[in-house]
Amino acid sequence: xxxxxxxxxxxxxxxxxxxxxxxxxxxxxxxxxxxxxxxxxxxxxxxxxxxxxxxxxxxxxxxxxxxxxxxxxxxxxxxxxxxxxxxxxxxxxxxxxxxxxxxxxxxxxxxxxxxxxxxxxxxxxxxxxxxxxxxxxxxxxxxxxxxxxxxxxxxxxx
Amino acid sequence: xxxxxxxxxxxxxxxxxxxxxxxxxxxxxxxxxxxxxxxxxxxxxxxxxxxxxxxxxxxxxxxxxxxxxxxxxxxxxxxxxxxxxxxxxxxxxxxxxxxxxxxxxxxxxxxxxxxxxxxxxxxxxxxxxxxxxxxxxxxxxxxxxxxxxxxxxxxxxxxxxxxxxxxxxxxxxxxxxxxxxxxxxxxxxxxxxxxxxxxxxxxxxxxxxxxxxxxxxxxxxxxxxxxxxxxxxxxxxxxxxxxxxxxxxxxxxxxxxxxxxxxxxxxxxxxxxxxxxxxxx
Numbered sequence: 001x002x003x004x005x006x007x008x009x010x011x012x013x014x015x016x017x018x019x020x021x022x023x024x025x026x027x028x029x030x031x032x033x034x035x036x037x038x039x040x041x042x043x044x045x046x047x048x049x050x051x052x053x054x055x056x057x058x059x060x061x062x063x064x065x066x067x068x069x070x071x072x073x074x075x076x077x078x079x080x081x082x083x084x085x086x087x088x089x090x091x092x093x094x095x096x097x098x099x100x101x102x103x104x105x106x107x108x109x110x111x112x113x114x115x116x117x118x119x120x121x122x123x124x125x126x127x128x129x130x131x132x133x134x135x136x137x138x139x140x141x142x143x144x145x146x147x148x149x150x151x152x153x154x155x156x157x158x
Numbered sequence: 159x160x161x162x163x164x165x166x167x168x169x170x171x172x173x174x175x176x177x178x179x180x181x182x183x184x185x186x187x188x189x190x191x192x193x194x195x196x197x198x199x200x201x202x203x204x205x206x207x208x209x210x211x212x213x214x215x216x217x218x219x220x221x222x223x224x225x226x227x228x229x230x231x232x233x234x235x236x237x238x239x240x241x242x243x244x245x246x247x248x249x250x251x252x253x254x255x256x257x258x259x260x261x262x263x264x265x266x267x268x269x270x271x272x273x274x275x276x277x278x279x280x281x282x283x284x285x286x287x288x289x290x291x292x293x294x295x296x297x298x299x300x301x302x303x304x305x306x307x308x309x310x311x312x313x314x315x316x317x318x319x320x321x322x323x324x325x326x327x328x329x330x331x332x333x334x335x336x337x338x339x340x341x342x343x344x345x346x347x348x349x350x351x352x353x354x355x356x357x358x359x360x361x362x363x364x365x366x367x368x369x370x371x372x373x374x375x376x377x378x379x380x381x382x383x384x385x386x387x388x389x390x391x392x393x394x395x396x397x398x399x400x401x402x403x404x405x406x407x408x409x410x411x412x413x414x415x416x417x418x419x420x421x422x423x424x425x426x427x428x429x430x431x432x433x434x435x436x437x438x439x
Contacts, residue, residue: 046166047165047166047169050166050169050170050173051169051173054173054176054177057177061180061189062189062192062193062196067181068180068181068185068186068189069177069178069179069180069181069182069185070177070181072173072176072177072180073174073177073178073181076170076173076174076177077174080166080170083166
């Protein structure tokens with residue numbers, strides 16, 4: 001189980017790096033790490049998902065040029081929030097999953113921007129990240145989740 | 159269930175604490191090193207270049223020649239820029255060489271003992287009020303020495319040493335508005351008080367109205383001046399201001415021979431004012 005989640009983690013990291021290097025639309029790239037973070041809440045057990053999200057944040061910190069540790073914190077918080085919402089939200093429905101993904105994507109950007117602003121007195125994200133990026137990532141999230149669920153899911157938790 | 163919830167909370171707090179540790183600790187240099195190591199080993203540009211090279215081999219010859227010609231043209235443009243920069247540097251070195259050669263030929267005719275020096279800086283407030291030279295106490299420079307500037311192929315009066323330090327000195331220029339000395343000129347060798355007017359040059363004041371000055375007349379330092387030795391060329395008359403005259407005197411405008419903006423080499427002549435103590439002479 002752990003081995004499969006490690007393989008899944010490596011595939012997501014490689015996809016995030018490769019896609020970011022070769023395919024950029026309007027200066028934006030898909031955030032596969034965030035997609036995997038949200039997907040892991042329904043694919044893995046709660047503790048497993050939390051640790052998985054933390055390491056995804058760790059990789060995102062390495063691949064971005066922001067303050068190291070901010071993505072670790074934000075992904076951990078988002079993962080814990082989604083785990084807490086599992087009893088109240090319908091994770092089996094694609095529509096509710098998409099709404100949750102969209103909402104938490106904005107929360108992630110806002111949290112990161114505010115924290116970064118508090119440290120550096122400068123905005124890390126541009127208007128494109130606030131307006132275009134959530135919709136762009138939402139378009140691909142459904143496909144990403146289906147692939148993860150069908151071929152890479154380690155354990156489904158109720 | 160409760161155990162599951164409590165373990166989840168423990169893990170959550172642990173990971174949040176770890177994240178804050180990462181945020182607080184100064185890890186930027188370590189992170190940057192790891193990033194560089196990974197990007198060097200996983201750099202896709204090497205892979206891409208190879209792909210483009212393969213694509214070039216399969217192109218028709220005409221298109222390939224066009225692309226190669228464009229690449230060569232870019233190389234030529236870069237080399238051209240580099241050579242232009244080098245050429246302008248060589249020009250400056252050549253000009254300096256010519257000036258120094260002239261200085262060398264003139265130095266044999268110097269009447270007084272002295273030292274050659276370079277102007278290294280001008281006073282920040284006004285470039286005309288003073289300048290710094292690269293010789294100081296250790297080179298035998300002392301306060302009051304006369305500074306002759308090398309301009310237009312000759313040495314002309316430029317200023318006087320006002321402050322001396324170990325390796326450099328400060329000179330006040332003759333066009334400094336607080337500086338004055340006795341000068342003479344014209345067919346009658348009339349004397350007057352020469353005062354500095356910064357970028358407007360010099361004014362020869364208190365010229366007796368019985369003496370005539372013409373435009374172009376040469377002005378020299380007077381033998382009665384205590385500031386400079388006599389007979390040093392100062393400048394030429396550029397205007398006669400008779401309408402501003404007061405009582406029996408009038409003023410004459412002088413254009414100094416020295417171009418203080420372009421002056422680079424100077425000759426610091428030993429001069430001890432007659433009023434200074436005998437120990438200095």
